[in-house]
Amino acid sequence: MGLFAQTAFWQRISAVFIALVLLAVAMAFATSIGETPIPIQTVINALANHIFGATRHIDPIDAGIIWNYRLSRAVVAAACGAGLAVSGVVLQALLRNSLADPYLLGISAGASTGAVSVVILGVGGGVLTLSMGAFAGALLAFVFVSLLALQAGRGPGGIILAGIAGSQMFNALTSFIVTKSANAEQARGIMFWLLGSLSGVRWPDASLAVPVIVLGLLVCLWHSRALDAFTFGRESAASLGISVRRVHVVLIGTTALMTAVMVSIVGSIGFVGLVIPHAARFFVGARHGLLLPLAALIGALFLVGADIVSRIIVPGQVVPIGVVTALVGAPAFALILCHRRVLR
Secondary structure, three states, X not given: OOXXXXXXXXXXXXXXXXXXXXXXXXXHHHHHOOOOOOOHHHHHHHHHHHHHOOOOOOOHHHHHHHHHHHHHHHHHHHHHHHHHHHHHHHHHHHHOOOOOOXXXXXXXXXXXXXXXXXXXXXXXXXXXXXXXXXHHHHHHHHHHHHHHHHHXXXXXXXXXXXXXXXXXXXXXXXXXXXXXXXXXXXXHHHHHHHOOOOOOOOHHHHHHHHHHHHHHHHHHHHOHHHHHHHOOOHHHHHHOOOOHHHHHHHHHHHHHXXXXXXXXXXXXXXXXXXXXXXXXXXXXXXXXXXXHHHHHHHHHHHHHHHHHHHHHOEOOEOOOHHHHHXXXXXXXXXXXXXXXXXXX
């Protein structure tokens, strides 16, 4: 390895390390900032008591806010940001489409239909929660899009067209249900959820999101060399001995599962899976061995930061986090388009 290659390698490793440090700082601030500001030292004391069994004196109310509300919220935000970003990286490589994002498979639209079916139509007879309904709807939409793509054929283009068709159909169903059956309060609650919300997440949500994201990232990293090959096309990947169909099934299934879990917990949060992969490529290039972990860290950092902004941008009110990500993500993506650093 030459001197230039060694320098570039360590610069990329440094980018991952810096992103990890910034994520830790952002999560500390996310735990500190809110309607009731809590000093960082109090946050550190509370975490020391819960994690390491320390006996530092801290107000019980502050301890409850930190551990039961804000820290769990920050962990879920980080997991969701990481999962959406990793899914975006994988789909952009597999489909060779710089505009691909996790919702391309119709998962967000299906989750919306499942959520409104439970909340407004009462599907499940009170047994299903909103998150369970959203997860079931997401999986149903993914199965529908997959079957349609198989029937249509045409490779990645068929998947994209099937995803568009599925998204439009499930979005239409959601709109029909809300228009026909929802009262004003239900419509407002569903609209808030559709724009993305972390308000109700707690540790049970984190205990679901974190393992799914960790396992999904490990699966994607295991196939990082295959993803590198897919960057040059399906034919190039096949010529290198890669089982194209198997890798497609495994990785698209993995991204679908991660996205379905995230959407079922926090709703539809846009632009994370679209913009973050391009931002990560700017720092470490297109080699997926480094691109995937950096995208996960930047996605986690971005969504934790967006959650902080959503809580303080309007005093006394929490703005849907999807609004914040769109306000930041749309100009960022426009900048990427103008400079054409990643879209070739």
